[in-house]
Amino acid sequence: MFDFDGTLGMVRAGWMPLMLDMMMETLAELGPDPAALRDEAEEYVARLTGQDTYFQMAAFADHVRRLGGAARSGEEYKAEFMGRLEGWRQERLEGLRSGSIAPDELMIPGSGAILEALTASGVGVYLASGSNHDDIVMESRLLGIHDYFISIHGSAPGQPSKRELLQQLVDSGIPPEEILTFGDGRTEIEETARIGGVAVGVASDEPDCATVDPKKRRWLIDAGAHYIIPNYLEPDLMELVGGSL
Ligand SMILES: [Mg+2]
The missing domain is CATH 3.40.50.1000 (HAD superfamily/HAD-like)
Structure with missing residues (x-):
């Protein structure tokens, strides 16, 4: 018996950089050192992996608030991320269909x-x-x-x-x-x-x-x-x- 994602297929691989890039669109303007902010985000994203995506997004909202930014809710951030992930997956599938991705x-x-x-x-x-x-x-x-x-x-x-x-x-x-x-x-x-x-x-x-x-x-x-x-x-x-x- 084979599992699919991460065992054979990698159509959904690479979600973490995608998530961090999305977070940085908000975080980068809230502090002097973008690299340090990304490291901080990566720490809670990695720690909360395996649970519902909501928890990573709630931690992100807390992070934005701590830096004095206007945060959206964890649910809203989750919906935004899931939409981007789906767009990304569709791009890969389209690449497979067209032959631009082997x-x-x-x-x-x-x-x-x-x-x-x-x-x-x-x-x-x-x-x-x-x-x-x-x-x-x-x-x-x-x-x-x-x-x-x-x-x-x-x-x-x-x-x-x-x-x-x-x-x-x-x-x-x-x-x-x-x-x-x-x-x-x-x-x-x-x-x-x-x-x-x-x-x-x-x-x-x-x-x-x-x-x-x-x-x-x-x-x-x-x-x-x-x-x-x-x-x-x-x-x-x-x-x-x-x-x-
Ligand atoms: Mg798997």
């Missing part, structure tokens, strides 16, 4: 090769994501990986969650120790470890995706990851996958 530029390195190798050796591969179901179906098509999956499950009424999909696989008679999950998020790693499967944490240093990001690594190990990889180009990865069959 699929490999928006995937963790080696994604296509690992999916090809797994399916060629007869392994059934599933995609499970917390993102909108129709979006990930369309994005996986644009990235050229849609047809590798037996089934794709995003967030939509009637679709199983990651936890439910794993349980369905076990109920269908697959021994838990033969279930292999790749993910960059806490949920899929925890749930895989819980049922007795093998969990591989993808701790990529986006956007380069060349080395392991130490913060992500710690977080994924805490969630129960058995292995950590920066991308799918790891020489030992095929051996691991082969050994788990």
Whole structure:
């Protein structure tokens, strides 16, 4: 089972610089040292990552008020940011459609090769994501990986969650120790470890995706990851996958 965002696809990667750029449009005029203000914003943005975006935006509103600026509400800032993020995502998708962006530029390195190798050796591969179901179906098509999956499950009424999909696989008679999950998020790693499967944490240093990001690594190990990889180009990865069959 593969997670989608940050595990295979990077269509939504790079949200943090986008958020900080938006904040700096307001903060830059409120102090003498823009770089220091950006560092300060980055500290609370990073600290509050993983929770609802509202909390980052509420901290931003507090920051603006502390500097004597006229702050909008956390809800308003969140709506503004989500609108920009969506515009940015659409630009990337348009680039994929027109061919100005190659699929490999928006995937963790080696994604296509690992999916090809797994399916060629007869392994059934599933995609499970917390993102909108129709979006990930369309994005996986644009990235050229849609047809590798037996089934794709995003967030939509009637679709199983990651936890439910794993349980369905076990109920269908697959021994838990033969279930292999790749993910960059806490949920899929925890749930895989819980049922007795093998969990591989993808701790990529986006956007380069060349080395392991130490913060992500710690977080994924805490969630129960058995292995950590920066991308799918790891020489030992095929051996691991082969050994788990
Ligand atoms: Mg993810």
